Amino acid sequence: QVQPVQSGAEVKKPGSSVKVSCRASGGTFSSYAISWVRQAPGQGLEWMGGIIPNYGTTNYAQKFQGRVTITADESATTIYMELRSLRSDDTAVYYCARDRRRQWLVISPKYYGMDAWGQGTTVTVSS
């Protein structure tokens, strides 16, 4: 099974941007939706958005619209999540997760349950 592997921890200044990557170990993500989920310290899970790499189709949580961009490389091997205008409350562990079901020719990704998760990337925003 393809396993997501994420990039390392980041420390950023308020107002800057961060770009976290999620690589498919053992294959490609192809037609599986990939989500980004974050977890602030001691808090619950928050879905940020997702992409189907083969088609580049994305959707985002309203809270992050305009501040986050999720992209995929041409080979559908690596997914990127860029978050801009960072604030201290963006300090969190960011996870990528692969959906359990392939999708074809969809206008907007659907999510059927995320059954493979990356190890998480800690992003710390501090002056």
Add this chain to the structure above:
Amino acid sequence: DIVVTQTPLSLSVTPGQPASISCKSSQSLLDSDGMTYLHWYLQKPGLPPQLLIYEVSKRVSGVPDRFSGSGSGTDFTLKISRVEAEDVGIYYCMQTIQPTFGPGTKVDIK
């Protein structure tokens, strides 16, 4: 936005006893395609979440059959028939019509 609530927010269970977690959404999770987009995750301490149950009641391969999911529309339940020590962690329901997670239910052992 669809709001998801869970009760209780914490649960302390004697090993071998049952446990039940309720999940309610502010809108029906039955989509026009006939599927109900409600899933359950367990996050053990220090680890990423793991998918336990998808589409209300379908257990992921390898998940013990003491875990079961039920419900429809806006009301859903996760049941553990006999809690074991390895079941400790935080349980989240998640709806994926417009994806959001519930607040989580922390389960520990008495």
